[in-house]
Amino acid sequence: MTFKSCHTGIFLRILILVGLLSTGLFCFFKLWYIAGIFSLLLTIISVYELFRFLSKRFEVIDDFFESVKYRDFSRQYLAENKTKDIRLFYEGFNTVNEVVRKINSEKETQYLYLQKILELVDIGIMAYETESGKVLWSNGSFQNTLEFPSFKNISFVSSRNPEVYQLIFDKFYPKPTAIEISVQKETIKVLLSNSIFQIGDKCFKLVVLHNIEDTLNKTESEAWKKLLSVMTHEIMNSIAPISSLANTLKFQVQIHQENPKTNKLDIEDLDAGLSSIEKRSEGLLKFAKTYRSLNKVTSLNLEKVLIKDVFDDLEHLMRAQLKNKHVALEFRLADEALEIEIDTYLMEQVIINLILNAVEACERTEKPEVIVMAVKKPNGKILIAVIDNGSGIPLEIQDQMFVPFFTTKEKGSGIGLSLSRQIMTLHGGKIQIDNLHEKGAKVSLVF
The missing domain is CATH 3.30.565.10 (Histidine kinase-like ATPase, C-terminal domain)
Structure with missing residues (x-):
């Protein structure tokens, strides 16, 4: 049994309904009252059964779409002891959920892998929303370079060190630029660059900060x-x-x-x-x-x-x-x-x-x-x-x-x-x- 055979069954029921309705009308106009009334009753019953049949299937589909809307792909539809067409629906829904769960798992693994790599590099990286200042992501090297604790909004830097805030977040550096910033009453040399990107209707800025003080000393x-x-x-x-x-x-x-x-x-x-x-x-x-x-x-x-x-x-x-x-x-x-x-x-x-x-x-x-x-x-x-x-x-x-x-x-x-x-x-x-x-x-x- 496939979705095609399910649609064929629905089509046959509609044909029967149309046939019965036509017979009832024919008999009615021929003044075959008894036959007409009987046919009309059959028509009403058939329409009601068709309505129940379609409503049940639409409820199943609507329930699945509701899960998709709220991104709930953890549900498992039990296809046992169901009619053939409902069982096909459930098996299809289970397949879709399994594929989506697998894709999400792969994405999560890739994200964790990338996050781990960015945490290990000695270059500070931060992404934040330009309008609200909310930090989207930041690695430990960024905080360590500025000697700041972890923060969720760049306004924290503004209150902590306005000069650093102006140099890093207010100015735009399309190319890596060497600047000096004051950290804990000491001046360090950093290589700074940033870029702006958009996701949907939100705008974000990516800031890359590299402490080159030690590198310069070692190179010298x-x-x-x-x-x-x-x-x-x-x-x-x-x-x-x-x-x-x-x-x-x-x-x-x-x-x-x-x-x-x-x-x-x-x-x-x-x-x-x-x-x-x-x-x-x-x-x-x-x-x-x-x-x-x-x-x-x-x-x-x-x-x-x-x-x-x-x-x-x-x-x-x-x-x-x-x-x-x-x-x-x-x-x-x-x-x-x-x-x-x-x-x-x-x-x-x-x-x-x-x-x-x-x-x-x-x-x-x-x-x-x-x-x-x-x-x-x-x-x-x-x-x-x-x-x-x-x-x-x-x-x-x-x-x-x-x-x-x-x-x-x-x-x-x-x-x-x-x-x-x-x-x-x-x-x-x-x-x-x-x-x-x-x-x-x-x-x-x-x-």
Whole structure:
């Protein structure tokens, strides 16, 4: 039995009623009084039975709609010992109630889950009705940040701290904005944003409050630690070749003192070494001063120099340091008269970093080789490149190579390439990194 068969039964009853009514009228007009009266009585009885039948079913439907109106889906309709059509109604109502109860249960679970998540985050969140000020929902972080007890209306904040009330609830912050608020006679920095939304005919405002005071203090502390680490790393990169070259020169002087006749002292070589030490020391001092604050490196001490002279100084500096690493370091220059306008001290620091990176990249290569070359391109731009035959640069980290403090080295600072790019930007140039098809990588300084 289905709802369709129930409707069919009602339709048949109506047909019978119409037939009886027609017969009664026909007999009445034919003056068949007895038959007409009898048919009329049957008609009245049938109409009454039909009315009872329909009323009973409408009562059942009306009772269900009343439950829906008051959102009472807990009722269970007993379908046993009922007529087939009533039983079908009850079974249908029970199915609807069960589905609604399941949906409500899932919604409640999702709400509790979301509420638990919002309670665990350390960002204050509050939603309230704009007209009445009634708090719709608020998590513990919001009260903890303001050091307020739980409240049901934002008027509590107005009476407790009018200044905080004005900053948080009166003003509109479409984008996260850093402000300072006074809490318990102390000033804290918070990141504040809010948005307005509407549900039905009611308007609500969502306020997000993030206490960034601790975060800023922690970030500042970490920045100082990284800065000290970076400074140490960069200074060591310059001191190491100076120390190696000084030891080499000292060893030559000692040998000469022990046996002056056999071991002659090369004055030109000694002078070149000492000049390299002097220049690099001056560059290190300038670098230490300018690096105290990278944002202050806004001007350069530019001068026109021969790239050959720059390469000669770098070769003297790096030769002794790379001697024990068995890395072939070669400087190539097609045109010895090639000039460039640079800040020599800062640019030497950049090239030293690139050479040391290249040396590390080919540590596991059978015949490690690093080439430093300079050429003038047909478009007039000057290019200085550091090329190695190492393992190359993984594609997944190429986009992060210039991010400050990003490094794949155990003892790296992650600032070398970032600083090199900044120095190249000040020179009006750029730095590029490419993997070579055969093997290794190429870092180009384009002026």
